[in-house]
Amino acid sequence: MADRENRETFVADPGFVHLHVHSAYSLLEGALRIPQLAELAAADRQPALALTDTGNLFGALEFSEKMAEAGIQPIVGCALALQFDDEPPPMHSGRVSHLPRLVLLAATEEGYRNLMALVSQSFLGLPEGAVPQVKPEWLAERAGGLIALTGGPDGPVSRAIAAGKHDVARARLQALAAIYDRRLYVELQRHGLEDEALAEATLLDLAEAASLPIVATNEPYFATRDDYEAHDALICIAEGRLVAETDRRQLSPEHRFKTRLEMAELFADLPEALAATL
Numbered sequence: 001m002a003d004r005e006n007r008e009t010f011v012a013d014p015g016f017v018h019l020h021v022h023s024a025y026s027l028l029e030g031a032l033r034i035p036q037l038a039e040l041a042a043a044d045r046q047p048a049l050a051l052t053d054t055g056n057l058f059g060a061l062e063f064s065e066k067m068a069e070a071g072i073q074p075i076v077g078c079a080l081a082l083q084f085d086d087e088p089p090p091m092h093s094g095r096v097s098h099l100p101r102l103v104l105l106a107a108t109e110e111g112y113r114n115l116m117a118l119v120s121q122s123f124l125g126l127p128e129g130a131v132p133q134v135k136p137e138w139l140a141e142r143a144g145g146l147i148a149l150t151g152g153p154d155g156p157v158s159r160a161i162a163a164g165k166h167d168v169a170r171a172r173l174q175a176l177a178a179i180y181d182r183r184l185y186v187e188l189q190r191h192g193l194e195d196e197a198l199a200e201a202t203l204l205d206l207a208e209a210a211s212l213p214i215v216a217t218n219e220p221y222f223a224t225r226d227d228y229e230a231h232d233a234l235i236c237i238a239e240g241r242l243v244a245e246t247d248r249r250q251l252s253p254e255h256r257f258k259t260r261l262e263m264a265e266l267f268a269d270l271p272e273a274l275a276a277t278l
Contacts, residue, residue: 016263017277019050019075020103020149020187020217025059026079028238031222031231032257034059038066040223044259048073052103055081055132057119076112077105078119081133082156084172099133100156102176103149103187111145118142140179148180150203152189152219153196157206161199173206185215188273190266191254216266216273220257228253 022030023037030053032040041049049072051063060076067074081099106112118139122132139148150157150173157176160169177184186207189196207214222231232250233243241248258266267274 014047014260014278016216016260016274017046017048017050017075018218018220018257019077019105019215019277020052020079020152020189020219021050021257022079022219022221023051023053023059023063025056026054026221027056028234029054029221031227031234032220034062034066036223037063037257038070038072040257041067041072042070046072046260048075050075050077050105052077052079052105054079054101055119055122057116075105076115077103078115079103079151079154080118080122081131082139083133083135084156084175099131100159101151101154102134102139102156103151105147105149106145107147107183108145111147114142114144114146136175136179139176143179146180146183148176148184149187149215149217150176150185152187152217153193153199155187157186158195158199158203161202162195166202169202170206170209173210173212177210177212182213185213185276188214188216188267188270189219190216191219191252193252213276214270214273215276216263216270217277218258218263219255221251221255223257225253225256227256231255 021037023032023034024030037049049067051059053059055078057076057078064074064076079101082102083099104115104118106115118134121138122134126133152158156172157169160172186203188200188203204214222228235249235251236243239249264274
């Protein structure tokens with residue numbers, strides 16, 4: 001009975017909003033079609049949803065239309081590859097950049113225009129053949145109206161922590177905070193991956209030291225656990241690798257589209273990270 005009451009209360013309280021989601025427009029990476037995203041969000045009575053495809057805004061119009069039809073607030077964003085001066089030259093495997101990614105969300109019309117400009121600049125502002133990316137100075141020039149998330153385990157801060165470079169992680173976080181101030185959120189993910197678990201305590205310490213808010217995200221690439229193996233094959237195709245190889249990029253079955261209740265249970269020990277999504 002208590003569990004049922006908790007679930008009914010949660011339906012009335014949004015509890016959590018997805019802010020880091022990939023659709024099939026994350027080319028050779030995502031497997032969720034826009035109509036499918038609308039169906040999943042509507043089935044869970046989600047009040048809002050962000051689309052943050054890798055390096056492009058191809059799905060923004062379709063996403064906004066489908067979400068509006070479903071009565072869901074669309075949040076347009078993007079996961080952009082970010083090149084810091086301390087980062088070695090990026091490798092290029094297929095069409096997937098190995099640079100860390102920063103998530104940007106448009107909070108206002110100004111932010112949407114700045115996001116469009118940054119995505120365009122990531123392709124057009126570099127020498128021919130370069131991996132599409134943005135520079136910190138470009139972000140500073142077009143920061144208005146944008147909210148930034150540190151990108152989870154593929155973000156510039158977590159990448160540095162995973163490499164044991166805590167001073168670099170701190171410096172990168174400070175640089176991003178100087179650009180976005182309180183509109184920068186330290187992103188936490190829990191998909192059962194070792195890098196996530198190892199980085200979380202340090203991320204929490206860095207956020208507290210810098211007086212920055214934390215936020216919980218899920219980063220779904222596919223709909224259900226049953227889609228995991230097919231998606232893993234997609235990643236292999238993207239990087240020209242074999243499924244049997246172990247020294248390659250791998251996600252987990254938990255990179256599925258979770259419900260609000262699942263996320264509330266997953267981050268029950270950090271309610272402020274859930275509240276920040278709202």
